[in-house]
Amino acid sequence: MDAINNLPVKIADVIRGLFADPNSIWADLTMTLIGMILVIVVIVVAALFLVILERKVAGWASQRPGPNRLGPRGWFQTIADALKLLGKEDFTPGNADKVMYKIAPMFVFGIPILTLAIVPFGYGMTVIDLELGIFFYLGVTSVSTLAFLMAGWSSNNKYSLVGGMRAVAQMISYEIPLIFSLLGVVMLTQTFNLTKIVEAQATIPFIFLQPLAFIIFLICGQAEVNRAPFDLLEADQEIIAGPFTEYSGLRWGLFYLGEYANLVAMCALAATVFLGGWQGPAILPGVAWFWLKVGLLIFVSMWVRWTFPRIRIDHLMHFAWKVLLPLALLNILLTGLGIYIYQLVIGG
């Protein structure tokens, strides 16, 4: 099991050894480039897989099989979807702001790739092991708010504008409890580095030490990714498709895949910080444990999406500011008290 565990690390060492000076800047650059390409491939494949998984889970919840025509029991449906999107006309609305209209989807798909670059898939398997891991993650996800607003404004459509306004309100309100729920873990481990956080969970995963923070993180994560019950942005029944109304073809496909990529990034962070990352009994290699935990969280997210209806905009704001934020602050208070008492009792 150790052999499979460290296989990617060994391959990386071999590639590094091909250079004249294994520690030169060229070797570092090449390794980072290979890592980035790998992360892009992983996230694209994961997002494509999630498209069909979501439709299958939706079908199972209503006692039907989901798409079942293409491929073995329907699991190749995404290929047909992607080909269909590629064949559509690529247009820009007449009075739209052309530059913003064209770069908005790129932001939405590019941000999760950045965030997945700092998550450790196994021991020593991070593209970039930043000392400020969590800080970087939180800073980068705030930029996706801008992307929705850009899409909503530049489409020159009233429905899109309403959707864009809702995006700003929702995503800003839910970032604050998200940040505070992660602060509890940072207080426990005294570091922002994700690899060290995973190693600190060798004895007990933080979900048992910080259950309140875990629940708050999951709820805020759903809101950040714009999934039900917080999907007011793209409320079909009221504002057609919100900021995405005027997009078609592969531009819309980038938005759609970007949402799933965001989901993968959010669940990867939750698995790292709360569930113990790559650690687990030695039956499976570490990478497999990591993806199992991410898969479980994704399933829970889909389960919640297909059960509950949508929440109203003012209830959304009340919930974020009047319920989640005080709970997150309470969590920080309790964590602080807990650490103090622990040091009194144990530290002597």
Add this chain to the structure above:
Amino acid sequence: MSEMYQEGTEELLLNMGPQHPSMHGVFRMIVRLQGETVTGIEPKIGYLHRGLEKLAESRTYTQFIPYTDRLDYLASPHNNMAYVQAVEKLMGVEVPERAEYLRIIFAELARFASHQVFIASAALDIAGWTAWGYPFRDRERILDLFEMTSGSRLTVNAMRIGGMSFDPTPEFWAALESFVDDMPEKIEEYYNIYLGNEITQGRLKNVGILSKEAAENLCITGPALRASGVQYDVRKAEPYGIYDRFDFDVPVLYGCDSFDRNMIRFLEMNESLKIIRQAMRDIPEGPVMAKVPKIIKPPVGEVYHRVENPKGELGFYIVSNGTPKPERVKIRAGAFVNLQCLEEIGVGTYIQDLICSFASLDAVLGEVDK
């Protein structure tokens, strides 16, 4: 120059047009918005107008029955019953007992099916995708019952002037019995997945308030009226058919909001099951069609007859001039009159609440546009 640059925000005119994922048919609303708050509503109807009232003047009385199916297409036995009983009132025809009981069974099954579609589409308006599937799955059993007897799933065309057009087989009674036994727990299931949710209750409570005085002034009928505290049901106020022989309650709620308009339909579904059970127990043997002449020629006169549709009060006003074709048929549709209260319940709320309140009125465009 200074008028062009005004301070403050502008009103947004949003056209929730006939092609919209949640307009329950082809209904158009022009909504004036200030931010997310609605300040004015202008409904525009007529996108499904087929000229049924004018068509009636060139069809005989029996030939018009398939057209009445298409009014409220989700509960077509009620439309048939209203029209056929109006003509029977005019002609003075006595319908056999077995036919009366069969009419009531069909009507209550249709009420159940219509309320199931209501639950499904109201859930869909607030994005409860799974809650859409369960009522439709069980509605298939009612549609199979209709198919076994009258031949068609949705537009049943089951009633004729003087009785029914068929006599059900023993298969029908077995299937009906198993349906009635299975349904109470399914109603529980619909409640748990749709209304029992805290999120739904937050969306629907205290939203779309229709006070008792406003409801009475605007002539609202049906479950929307009974959810505002007025005890009025045509089946009890002016019993038609043999409804006076059945023992059932008429639920009334006093909340006047969208949640009560949803809840009252759950209660009505239970009452429908009660009526069907009593009818299955008491139905006598006998003919299903009275002796009526081949060519129906009612005497000169006029009649107005009304029934309790799942949407409200459905009335037919028929003027006859002694020939086999009617002189004038006027249809008073419950959903059409209920749409008047849109301004009352919509203005001043958010646009999301407007969608929920409109869904709770349960308008079917076939009835509204005729």
Add this chain to the structure above:
Amino acid sequence: MLGKGLFKGMGITIKKMLGPNITEFYPEVLPNLPKTVRSSMGLEPEKCISCSLCAMACPNEVITLTSEKNENNKKVLQTYHMDVGRCLFCGLCTEACPTNALTVTQEFENSVFYPEDLDWDMIARSKRNRKEGNE
């Protein structure tokens, strides 16, 4: 308890996910329609006495038929057309027929590509159905 409705809802969904599917597998498995279903009309030309009661009973003037008198001064059916594009499938014509020549059949895959194909020649259809052994 706060949130009890939410947990009940999630319980129902997970039970349905782990349970069996209840969908029908059309078009691999064709549905078994009861004999009363009014999905299509079929004519048996030998039983028809050309009384035109069906054409008079139809609300939409769908049926047109011609006949001529043979040697015994009885009417014999020549042509019988139904313009199915205007038909409501209400069944009033089948109820009006005194000899049960016009009946409802259970064929439901009736869609065509051109509107001219919606003018059914009922005598030709009955010959074709008999050849295929469907009647």
